Amino acid sequence: MEAQPLDGTTLHGLDAYLLRRWDRILEQAAEHLVVVALSVGIAAAIGIAIGALVWNRPFPRSVSLGVAGVLITIPSLALLGLLIPVLGIGWTPTVVSLVLYALLPIVRNTVVGLREVPAAVMESALGMGYTRTQTLLRVQLPMAWPVIITGIRVSTQLIVGIATVAAYVSGPGLGNDIFQGLASLGSINALNRTFVATVCVVVLALLLDALFILIRRSTTPRGIRVRPAA
Amino acid sequence: MSDRLLESAPDEEAAGSRTGLGIRLTDVSKTYPGGSAPAVDGFTMDIPAGELVVFVGPSGCGKTTTMKMINRIIEPTSGSITIGDEDVLTLDPVRLRRRVGYVIQQIGLFPHMTIAQNVGVVPQLLGWSAARTAERVDELLRTVALDPGVFAHRYPRQLSGGQQQRVGVARALAADPPVMLMDEPFGATDPITRERLQDEFLELQRRLRKTIVFVTHDFAEAVRLGDRIAVLGDRSRIVQYDTPRRVLAAPADDYVASFIGSTAALTGLGLVRVADAELGPASEAPDTAGVHPDTDLRTALDLLVSSCGERIAVRDGGRVVGSLGLAAIAAALAAHTSSNGGA
Ligand SMILES: Nc1ncnc2c1ncn2[C@@H]1O[C@H](COP(=O)(O)OP(=O)(O)OP(=O)(O)O)[C@@H](O)[C@H]1O
């Protein structure tokens, strides 16, 4: 990055900035990671449960997918603003809004995955004497798992970016540096601040993506992995 | 032995495996929701304990629907079904299904489970100990001619179609059910594999004597396997319900005759033993090709044709007891057909 000597709107002195502020950057990155992980965890629990409840009921299924689809289109700034009167500021509205954004890919993939189990497998589960719940837990969910984990991965990617907006409601994460930098453009290190935090968000997203590929590989039952195991 | 379906099987060591219970369907009908005419209309049938009954009939006649009402995969609209002396329709369907072996055409193995886990599904549901289940799985894999050391820890997709079908049969047999329902279990295999699976299965059934309802639309398969054949027409109407010999020899009407078709003579040969044919003198037997007196005539004919000779030898334990030629085979078939014709 070739910096032109124009104070505050260039990356001038990036190395010095990093050296001085690395602890604060790390702290924000850690917060960012925690808030994303927490939200995705909650969204996965809720989303898989919703998917398991509605996958074979056409009307509830369209309703839940429709609602989750609408939620994801609400501008993140607006949603956070709307949550302030109810939930105040800080972590709570941040996590709540991130959970709402993360739901759609998880619910949708859960529904798709559960429905993709071949009719013959469903019928033999019934014929062996599995109850509905046993069929869901022992047959459908394990078989749908690669699809579900992919939904969780997409959600994670989505909210790693959206989580930066949390800074507007005094939430945690790298959004703080990004927006403080943008708000003080012209002053020394302003662009450094925004730039470094943005790069951190991208790196975090890439690392999480890699992590999910590993998780998917190691948690997919051997019999249904795409590449033959033997 | 108990004739109550839901009682757990006796300990293998104590009583050996559990033989079949009779099935009785009385005036059973099924109308699918939205269907105008019933798919099965007033079906009544007695299936004796320990027998293998084959349902044959054209596609869409209601074979599958009729069979699936027995384990309540499909709920009858009306009528009654009993297994042993229990009314199937009053039992808890989940417990019922754990006591009825079930094999479907598409096999439907669980792809995320190993072969051992697939076969162990029902024992596990019935609460067997891990050790007893493992022992049973080993025994069953050997029963269907799959080496447990090789196959137990493989996954279904690592098996050929024929091997998967054996696993399907093993899985259905796992908890030693008195009743088995099999819907075209050998449908998805090539003719050679199919014949081998049928042979192995017959061998197995001779030992186990389960009560089996077996659906196929292959008449030759019905003749090979069935103790009785039920030829079904539209809406599962029973056109003829009789032993394979009598269905072949005396088709109830033109419909059954057309269903039997040109396979009748050849299939009929499969029902006559070499010993029942008039054998020629042992001195005329060649020293090469030979058959046992218990072999069926169809197999003997195959051998005769492929040996290119006039006759084949009939040997019992190394001793030549006679010779068999084409004329004797034809005569035996004619005699067999006329003797059953009047029955
Ligand atoms: N789930 C269903 N809903 C409505 N109609 C059905 C359903 N299943 C089967 N049928 C109808 O019931 C009739 C009997 O079907 P069934 O599957 O029992 O025939 P089948 O004798 O087993 O045929 P095949 O040899 O092709 O398997 C058919 O006319 C079929 O269209």
Ligand SMILES: [Mg+2]
């Ligand atoms: Mg059918």
